[in-house]
Amino acid sequence: MNLSTTAPTFLRQPHIIRHRYSSSSSSYFGFSKKENYKRCRFIALASFSSSSYSLPELELPLLPFPKDQVLVPSEAKKLHLHEARYLALLEESLFQNKSLFVHFVLDPIAVNETLREASFAARYGCLVSIEKVEQLDVGALVFIRGIGRVKIVKFAQEEPFLHGAVVPVKDRILHEATELNPKVLQLKEAIQNLNSLEIKLKAPEEALLQTQTANSLNWAEKAPGLDCDESFVPSLAERISFAAYQPVSGSMQSELTKLQEEKLKAMDGKDTLERLRNSLEFVNNNISVVAAKLALQSLKGQ
Known part of the structure; x- marks a missing residue:
């Protein structure tokens, strides 16, 4: 298996994305539009022990x-793709890769002013499944679902879109089911309570969907039917441990920022029980916030 970690991929021009969730300017890469960097390189951050060579690979x-747009397993997301290269990515994913591709974070790590070169690390990879596609007058609306964490171990192609090999990333088996199951049940109950409160909250029309957390939990409870190696699908407890990390109705910017911080922490962790505990604390805090908003809403309605 070629890990290609010592020979990063070099791109002659910054690979700027222009879908709904990105900036169309070069500031996306951590430098201003006025700065003309001649090339950028992508680094697949991978450190493997000898036993890791048996991990299955997918090239996608x-x-x-x-x-600030990391995707966690179980999360649903909507993309508006309209550029030709991303429509080509969509077509390949649908017809050649069983409706799968990889959502990842491109993180600026260094800028070499002498060589006018910027370096970016590929982090927080998440295998995604395309659930639905709606054709638009310009491009397509693509509904995706995060399946499980992956690590990019090789960049194989840069044009017309990035292509590479990934391996699964899963939690370490540190706890028995007898330890995990009670926390799983507590978290499920808390999410259901949160959802009940959210339904009562009258959010503005432009607010985020009120059932995102419940939607993620419903998906996590099922065994995803994917046509790929089962190693890429997290365990039930691990899937549910991620379900809490969704925005709630009428979230303020400070709350969304806190959510992103928690999502990054959850993606970095390898202990299912610890993530379940953190998720439960996060949901209970959201319950308190939504309950306070409901009380204020009730006072205004009097």
Whole structure:
């Protein structure tokens, strides 16, 4: 297996994405539009022990996002793709890769002013499944679902879109089911309570969907039917541990920022029980916030 970690991929021009969740200017890469960097390089951050060589690989299209748009397993997301190269990525994913591609974060790590070269690390990879596509007058609306964490171990193609090999990333088996199951049940109950409160909250029309957390939990409870190696699908407890990390109705910017911080922490972790505990704390905090908003809403309605 070629890990290609010592020979990063070099791109002659910054690979700027222009889908709904990114900036169309070069500021996306951590430098201003006025700065003309001649090339950028992508580094697949991979450190493997000898036992890791037995991990299954998938070679798939790769779609980069900024760090504040990390996708976690179980999360649903909607993309508006309209550029030709990303429509080509969509077509390949649908017809050659069983509706799969990889959502990952492109993280600026260094700028070499002498060589006018910027370096970017590929982090927080998530295997995604395309659930639905709606044709638009310009481009397509693509509904995706995060399946499980992956690590990019090789960049194989840069044009017309990124392509590379990934391996699964899963939690370490540190706890028995007897330890995990009670926390799983507590978290499910808390999410259901949160959803009940959210339904009562009258959010503005432009607010985020009220059932995102419940939607993620419903998906996590099922065994995803994917046509790929089962190693890429997290365990039930691991899937549910990620379901809590969704925005709630009428979230303020400070709350969304906190959510992103928690999502990054969840993606970095390898202990299912610890993530379940953190998720439960996060949901209970959201319950308190939504309950306070409901009380204020009730007072205004009097």
